Amino acid sequence: MDVLGDVMTVLRTGRPFAARFARDAPWSDHRAARPNGFGVQIMVRGGAVALGESGESFALGPGDVLLVPHGSPHRIADAPTTPPGPPCDGRGEPAGAVIRADDPDASHAMICLAYELAPGRTHPIIGTLPDFVHLPADPAAQPQLAAAIAMLDGELASERRGGDVLVPALLDAVLMYLLRELLGPRTAECRFGGWSAALADTAIAAALEAIHADPARQWTVASLGETAGLSRSAFSRRFAELVGQPPLAYLTSWRLTLAARLLADTDRPLASVAREVGYASEFAFAAAFKRGFGTPPGQFRKQTPACDPAAEPFRREAVPV
Numbered sequence: 001m002d003v004l005g006d007v008m009t010v011l012r013t014g015r016p017f018a019a020r021f022a023r024d025a026p027w028s029d030h031r032a033a034r035p036n037g038f039g040v041q042i043m044v045r046g047g048a049v050a051l052g053e054s055g056e057s058f059a060l061g062p063g064d065v066l067l068v069p070h071g072s073p074h075r076i077a078d079a080p081t082t083p084p085g086p087p088c089d090g091r092g093e094p095a096g097a098v099i100r101a102d103d104p105d106a107s108h109a110m111i112c113l114a115y116e117l118a119p120g121r122t123h124p125i126i127g128t129l130p131d132f133v134h135l136p137a138d139p140a141a142q143p144q145l146a147a148a149i150a151m152l153d154g155e156l157a158s159e160r161r162g163g164d165v166l167v168p169a170l171l172d173a174v175l176m177y178l179l180r181e182l183l184g185p186r187t188a189e190c191r192f193g194g195w196s197a198a199l200a201d202t203a204i205a206a207a208l209e210a211i212h213a214d215p216a217r218q219w220t221v222a223s224l225g226e227t228a229g230l231s232r233s234a235f236s237r238r239f240a241e242l243v244g245q246p247p248l249a250y251l252t253s254w255r256l257t258l259a260a261r262l263l264a265d266t267d268r269p270l271a272s273v274a275r276e277v278g279y280a281s282e283f284a285f286a287a288a289f290k291r292g293f294g295t296p297p298g299q300f301r302k303q304t305p306a307c308d309p310a311a312e313p314f315r316r317e318a319v320p321v
Contacts, residue, residue, distance in 0.1 A: 003199065004179050006212045007123045008115075008172075010261050012038075016171045017114045020044070020156035022106040028077035028084050037071030038115040038126070040175065044153055046108035051075045056132050063137025063146065065178060072131040078108060111153060113171055118264075120293060121257050124244055125183065125195050133182060145177035198242035203228035207239065207247065215255050216278035221247050256292040259285070263297055264304040270297055 022045075031039075041050065043060040050058040050066050052074045058066055060076075068074065075084060117126070139146040152170040155163050183196045198204045207228040211219065224247050225235030239247045255277040262273045274285035289297045 003205075003208050003212050004125070004176065004183070007125050008175065008179075010257055011117045011121055011123055011126070013116045013118050015168055016116075018111065018152075018156060018167060018171060020109065020111050020153065022109040022157075024107045025078035026082045027108065028075060028082045030075050030084055031068075031073060033073040034071035034114075036117050036119050037068070038117055039068035039071060040111075040113040040178065041066040041068070041076065042111040042113070042149055042153075042174075044109040044111055045106070046078070048076055048078055048108065048110065049080045050132070050134075051077070051080065052132055054131070058132065058134040060134075061137065063139065063149070065135040065137075065149075067129070067133040067135070067178065067182075068131070069126055069129040069133065070131055074132070076110075109153075111149075111156060113174070115175070118261070121260055123257065125179075128195055128244075129182070135178065135181060142177070142181060145174070145181060148173045148177055194242040194244055198239075201238070201242060203230050203235070204239055204242050207235070208243075211251055211254060215251070215258060216276060218278065219248070219251055252288065253292070255279075256289055259289060259297065260293065260300065260304075263301040273297070 025046075041060070043062055043064045045062055047062070048060045050056075050060060052072060056074075057080070060066060077084075137146070148170060152167065152174055155167050155170060183199050198208065207224045210224065210227045221236050222232045224239075225232045228235050228239075230238065236247060239250075243250055245253070259273055259277045262268060262276060266273075268276075270286065271282045274280075274282050277285070279285035279288065286297055289300070293300055295303070
């Protein structure tokens with residue numbers, strides 16, 4: 001698995017949520033803050049406006065995508081002049097509204113997706129994204145994303161047999177295509193921070209892939225620089241500039257993120273977890289973990305509920321993100 005796949009696999013908890021709303025104007029939904037939520041709004045038919053509480057405004061047309069990486073509060077309506085509606089209920093559906101998954105006569109249709117991210121484990125790939133990211137539809141430049149959205153829309157609208165298996169896979173595909181688009185070479189100089197450039201930089205990307213492929217290896221700045229094909233000093237300088245932290249600091253952060261997932265989702269002894277993520281002794285691991293998470297690993301395990309995405313049924317309701 002590569003860096004993007006690693007990050008989303010480790011950070012997400014449980015299965016994703018999804019819903020398809022088809023309705024006529026006027027309508028207006030208020031979505032409250034959800035700090036650990038990663039939301040995706042996809043306009044399927046008609047148009048809408050998304051309004052953030054800090055004055056952000058985005059006009060959405062058919063095929064447009066709005067990412068809400070940090071679960072920021074916002075309102076989505078058919079028009080900016082439509083009065084705010086009631087807040088969404090516990091499933092993310094507008095309170096009291098009649099929602100139909102597939103109504104060909106409805107003037108508007110939207111897909112709402114949501115991932116729950118593990119608290120306290122934000123990766124800089126996610127952390128550097130702004131509160132809202134508007135990705136206008138461009139099927140010619142994004143054919144795979146457009147195809148994945150079309151297949152997801154068809155599954156959510158029809159609710160055919162096997163959808164509980166297909167839909168989560170399509171959600172993951174849509175998310176990966178979105179992240180590829182946002183962090184790919186075409187956006188290396190965009191506003192999303194150095195990670196776009198880091199993943200587009202052949203040398204730094206090689207070092208990141210090496211860290212993610214073998215986090216337990218006793219990496220040094222020199223060995224990572226050799227992997228990147230750069231001198232020690234040139235590599236260290238470029239890595240820190242693009243990734244936002246020195247190479248070994250990133251290595252430690254990623255190791256502890258992996259350890260946190262293992263502590264939450266398995267009953268493996270601390271010594272085994274320590275070895276898995278590259279620590280020779282349980283004591284050294286415990287000290288590093290406490291510095292990173294503010295609590296000893298044993299206490300963290302007791303306080304954190306286990307998560308087994310494969311054991312949880314997929315839900316077709318969207319949470320309010």
